[in-house]
Amino acid sequence: MAGLQLEKLEKRFGSVDVIKGVDLEVKDGEFVVFVGPSGCGKSTLLRMIAGLEDITGGTLSIGGKRCNDMEPRERGIAMVFQSYALYPHLTVYQNMSFGLTLNKTPKTEIDARVREAARILKLEPLLARRPSQLSGGQRQRVAIGRAIVRQPSVFLFDEPLSNLDAALRMDMRMEIARLHKELGATMIYVTHDQVEAMTLADKIVVLEGGVVQQIGAPIELYKKPANKFVAGFIGSPR
């Protein structure tokens, strides 16, 4: 497990400032949601934490260690994307074990981890299937399983449910909440969906134009929005 610290974090693409000095403390085991309109910098911030995007200013620490220049795989992080990009020719089992096989993890260890992830995600009966034989929700579960088997201390989710229909989204939201409870891992979750943010988060970070507008528990944001933007974004149903 690990907490994170973002200090005056900045990202500039060419001459455009996209992340403009973000300060944030994420506690060990906390569920933090980044929320804000499209283009406000949610994915960029997540990708900076994952090490998929260079940091152009400020400091990022994970588990108390500065990691601005650390390789992605050294950060103890696993990321789950919106498009789950499973290998179509591999089974569910193979999709989940693939990354570990590359890492030369012993076979018995791989098997134990895949079976444990399958148990947690209720994928046990589906291990021999291929992605084309799964529903959208089941595929997203496999993508999450792929992250779980790596035993990361921090999970990053970038709008993982936005490709699913409304009913399934609600189911998966509950699944993710249960997963957080069961694993006790630190999770950072990006969404533009206010309801998702309000129901999942211990702490919400509201972003607009690469600037943090407010950080607080869902109830704080709802009752005491820092400004009109937060009030409009959290308060008004779309």
Ligand code: ADP
């Ligand atoms: P969000 O995930 O909140 O919708 P993004 O983080 O994807 O927003 O994008 C934030 C801003 O950064 C947008 O204006 C986007 O156009 C810009 N941006 C993202 N990636 C790049 C890139 N590789 N080069 C230039 N601009 C980028």
Ligand code: MG
């Ligand atoms: Mg995005």
